Amino acid sequence: MDWLQALFCEQGIAHAVLTLALAITGGLLLGKVKVGGVSLGITWILFVGIALSHFGMTIDAPVLHFVKEFGLILFVFSIGLQVGPGFFSSFKHGGMTLVTLASAIVLLGVLTTYVLHLTTGVDIPTMVGILSGAVTNTPGLGAAQQAYADATGINDPNIALGYAVAYPLGVIGIIFSMLLVRYVMRVNFKKEDEGLAAISNEHKMAERVSVEFTNETLDGQKIGYLRELVNRAFVISRILHADGSITIADAETVLTNGDRLLVISSPDDMPAVIAFFGHTVEMTDEEWGKNTPNSELVSRRILITKSNINGKKFSDLKLRTRYGINITRINRAGVDLIPYQGMELQIGDRVMVVGSLKAIEKVEGVLGNSLKKLNQPNLITIFVGIALGVLLGSIPLLNVPQPVKLGLAGGPLIVAILIGRFGPHYHLVTYTTMSANLMLREVGIALFLAAVGIGAGDGFIETIVNGGYRWIGYGAIITVLPLLLVGFFARIVLKLNYYTMMGLFAGSMTDPPALAYANGTAGNDMPAVSYATVYPVVMFLRVLTAQIFILFAL
Template sequence: MEWINNLFFGGGVAHSILLIALVIAVGIALGKIRIAGISLGITWILFVGIALSHFGMRIDPSTLHFVKEFGLILFVYSIGLQVGPSFFSSLKKGGLTLNMLASAIVFLGVGIAYILHVATGIPITTMVGILSGAVTNTPGLGAAQQAYSDMTGINDPSIPLGYAVAYPLGVIGIIVSIMAMRFFFRIKLDREAAAANHGDHDDTGAQRISIVLENPVIAGRTVGDISGLIDRTFVVSRVCHQSDGRTEIASNSTELNLGDKLFVIAAHKDEEALVAFLGHKIDMDFSEWEKLDSQFISRRVMITKPELNGKRLGDLRLRSTYGINITRVNRAGVDLVANRNLQLQMGDRVTLVGTETGVAEATKVLGNSMRRLREPNLIPIFVGIFLGVLLGSIPIMLPGIPQPLKLGLAGGPLIVSILISRFGPQYKVVTYTTMSANLMLREIGIALFLAGVGLGAGEGFVETIVDGGGYKWIGYGVIITMVPLLLVGVVGRLFYKINYFTLAGLLAGSMTDPPALAYSNAVAGNDLPAVGYATVYPLTMFLRILTAQLLILFAAA
């Protein structure tokens, strides 16, 4: 049975593939186990890799290095594609406060890690590993490893060792911090839910409003006229004329008169000004409009034609050509007001309202082919990876640092993917990937990366914990995890009066930690934690990756 021994403990391509597949399969299976509702998830791959490596199952270093780095690139690139469209918008308005607080958590954690490094004498490489594990951020681990490798030409096994030791209590510490905020401020969940329902609105999302026209200045003017009279984001979808009770799809030439009822789609932030300008708001349910305009149909249609990618909605002239209205555009689960300057993207779902014939003709123009969306757009992905690796390899000289700074194989692809997914449609670049395709790319990438890290870190892991003082790293990790969360959580609640559910999402997002988000969602019973998480996630992920390698480079210099 020598061949079996060689397959598991020998070398070659078959040995490498078998070992990586075994580590990933067992790790994912163990990740489904929950204790007290908490699971370490895919991170089990790391621990399985460490265990097998400890017992002598190892891979050729060059093969291991390739698997690890390629997995990291796939992972961070898919993250960038996902968060890119919302990255810049998340920095605006209400999101600015949340991102400011999340950034404070990031920098506090980095500061505490550096203080512990100075106070304890633990090498900065080990402390950065502890930091990445304590904040449950795997891309930060990859960025730190890659920065150290670029600087020295060798790998430091203490980085993944520190990560593996600190990670388990990092996951638990985040959830405990969220629970502690609830206990400290004596949060009543029903009161928080009531306050959220009363006061929380989406400033940019589409709102349905029914308005009776009472402004005599507008009487006799057309829908096209009023669009130029008030600088607000809105669409007049339907008009019910007072004179004869007739309901019609609003076009630019539709004439308005006093007493007409208007069905308007507007951004929440513009609702008050719009109602004051037109007349007064009435409590008219959408179902009543559907009864009035029974001759019209409403249908959601997917944008699937590549030539429409990046085009402005007004350029399609669907209203004048087919007599239909586009009232809303749903992008990544968010309803946007369909103003004429809105740029369309592949995968957008638009709401068409009009006659059956008009809607059918407009559908042909837009595509609505699910088969087209399922076809992978591989050229933008691999061109983006090429540009990301190129960007990450550019040396940047900074004063006082002997070694040039590089964004690396984590930072470069992340930045490029964010920029491509956000601005690509403006230059006719199709960046759309289905959610399942993006998730598959991301999960394969992180699985390969964690398997590579684990198989490379297993040698000496037990000795480090038992004889090398590694047990102390757990305590350092808990400090790095909980102190920033509790401090910023108190500031957010006391000074910014942030709703507890949103605050929970903020704390989970600042650590890019899905288990904490799952716990917060279960407690809240609404989507406020998810909104807070999504608002801070893009910037936090970027800062986690950047600060990890900066800490290595600056401290080592």
């Protein structure tokens, strides 16, 4: 049985893999347990890791550090790819508000830490370690340690111990703050879903309206000319003529008074489009589905799966001219968009095509429409993006006196957002299936939590017994107080959507476990979008304030 003892007690690759697997398995099993209908979910991995480390199952520091950082990179990169397509539009609609709220949380945390230092007498280096743990910010810890060492020539172990003691309750404190706001404010998820749909137009990015053309001054003009006049984004899908025939519209189609038009436009542009053409009329889908004299009109969503289409514009493909079809909507990441000739297509887009059955079959051949092809992973984009993210995260932005960097989490996250948004423009295939994205995300966060727990377990109990238990309380105050102050203000005064607030809480604390909990609770991408919106600025502020705090004490 020597081999079994060696496997559990001696350092090595097999021991490291076994320890990580046990921490993750135990944490996931405990995550299924609910108390009062609430579970910490995947966060349990952290505490199982602490327990294993306390009983002697540790991992060599270099291996543990690699696993932690690589897991975090996988987690944030998969999030960036997912939220990238909608990131910049979300930033325009309330992004600055989120960044301001997140910055307020950071500054309130620093102020709370300083007040605790004055009232308790705990030295500032230790308080900075507690602050970094309470807000679950490892780069801030590293910056504080390095700034102290550079200024004094020695290392202060209390910085790391304060971090280790405060970190576990920091994770719980963030989730607790989310739950407290939810129950105090009596959040109703059904109403939040309705509010979210209204804010993001998630279900109404494209509306269909039947309009009778009655503008006599424009009688006999082509649709292409009228589109330039109205200066609004719209598509005319089909036209019902006076003789009862239905035809597909294109830029060269001439409109005649009395024609009925099936118009697709955004909610913002639709009133102007209706007023320009005439007035609305009631027509059912069955009436629009009537046949033309020569062919059957059908509508079908076609999935873009051919790599040579990625990044191309509609104007390059000339689908209307070549096949006599009309494209009325583009569904991208669950949102319907109004197509235009300059729009760049991406693999994974679902294109709504209207035309004859034969024409649509030809368009399918051009665009792909093969689910099998989408199941193949595009690893080149992922690993090129990770490499670029590591480079970006390593660039020093400020020197005070240590370089302030985005780090191995911030760099990959920003690059993933940029690739998700602009990658198709450079013919990069950024599409991953939802299951593949979730797998990368969950594997990454599981490895990260297991590594953090195993790293924090050694000496954890001893520190608490010897007076460190007070640090847990200080850390809890630093975690919860700023979140609740800003959270209640954002909810009561700004009427912030709860899903967005959960992402704000997790992002302001740069805390992946809290984001994983928020995503699981919300069941949509809004927490991830707000997390990604505030994360870069918050990471910068966390690192900067940690260093300034240390220098202020010396």
